[in-house]
Amino acid sequence: MNRLAGKVAMVTGAGRGIGAAIAAAFVREGAAVVLAELDIALAQETAQKIGSTDNVLAVQTDVTQSASVQNAVREAEAKFGPIDVLVNNAGINVFCDPLTMTDDDWRRCFAVDLDGVWNGCRAVLPGMVERGRGSIVNIASTHSFKIIPGCFPYPVAKHGVIGLTRALGIEYAGRQVRVNAIAPGYIETQLTHDWWNEQADPAKAKQATLDLQPMKRIGRPEEVAMTAVFLASDEAPFINASCITVDGGRSALYHD
Numbered sequence: 001m002n003r004l005a006g007k008v009a010m011v012t013g014a015g016r017g018i019g020a021a022i023a024a025a026f027v028r029e030g031a032a033v034v035l036a037e038l039d040i041a042l043a044q045e046t047a048q049k050i051g052s053t054d055n056v057l058a059v060q061t062d063v064t065q066s067a068s069v070q071n072a073v074r075e076a077e078a079k080f081g082p083i084d085v086l087v088n089n090a091g092i093n094v095f096c097d098p099l100t101m102t103d104d105d106w107r108r109c110f111a112v113d114l115d116g117v118w119n120g121c122r123a124v125l126p127g128m129v130e131r132g133r134g135s136i137v138n139i140a141s142t143h144s145f146k147i148i149p150g151c152f153p154y155p156v157a158k159h160g161v162i163g164l165t166r167a168l169g170i171e172y173a174g175r176q177v178r179v180n181a182i183a184p185g186y187i188e189t190q191l192t193h194d195w196w197n198e199q200a201d202p203a204k205a206k207q208a209t210l211d212l213q214p215m216k217r218i219g220r221p222e223e224v225a226m227t228a229v230f231l232a233s234d235e236a237p238f239i240n241a242s243c244i245t246v247d248g249g250r251s252a253l254y255h256d
């Protein structure tokens with residue numbers, strides 16, 4: 001407990017799912033947390049559930065807009081002081097066939113899944129570099145390393161998140177700013193349910209997903225959150241420009 005005591009953290013897309021679980025875990029570990037979320041009503045609801053006005057703040061934020069992210073950082077710092085930890089979690093699934101995908105699908109995917117991560121990094125890095133401390137955790141995906149046909153261009157953007165993590169991790173290592181990623185496998189959130197529900201037979205699609213898993217279950221948002229706490233904390237001082245996979249071993253499996 002209190003592994004993040006005294007730290008100020010910002011989590012994007014923290015209204016629900018993995019982001020909400022990370023925000024809740026950070027609060028439990030003693031951090032003051034800013035929920036930077038598109039849906040402000042959802043963020044406020046989550047904020048009330050996980051803490052109080054003393055340690056949680058919800059700020060309406062669109063990660064695709066750098067001015068919006070800069071504004072969230074300003075509001076966060078005005079309330080709690082300099083940001084020590086940023087989790088770039090906001091992300092969307094854009095799963096298309098490459099040749100029928102529209103230009104808009106491509107742009108929507110990159111705007112959130114890659115530009116959004118950069119906008120977050122760019123907003124906090126000047127302060128972190130100046131203070132000589134900070135931890136950024138980018139939520140990538142097993143799609144950052146593996147390809148599932150028909151899921152284009154999401155894996156392209158998520159590969160980019162790893163490139164961004166490594167590049168910035170090296171760029172600012174000398175200033176003691178660590179930049180790492182987490183690559184979750186299947187995690188049970190709204191995103192996953194939406195995907196199952198889009199399939200012709202949702203129950204069958206869910207069962208097929210479970211059958212693929214070495215542990216015969218998919219992950220819980222809290223299991224990603226535990227890894228985020230570790231990377232954000234002072235327990236990981238020499239982990240930088242790295243990625244931790246949280247997928248129950250699925251991506252190591254060749255086939256049954």
Ligand code: NDP
Nearest residue numbers: 013015017018038039062063089090091141186187189191
């Ligand atoms: P959810 O869809 O459950 O939650 C994502 C949150 O991000 C939502 O609250 C959403 O708000 C918010 N969001 C979307 N767009 C923006 C934006 N432009 N600015 C700010 N917030 C935004 O997703 P998950 O919790 O499942 O996913 C979180 C991250 O984890 C994503 O980066 C995803 O790619 C990654 N991931 C998820 C996996 C999974 O199996 N669930 C597996 C691997 C990676 P709103 O509701 O208003 O759209």
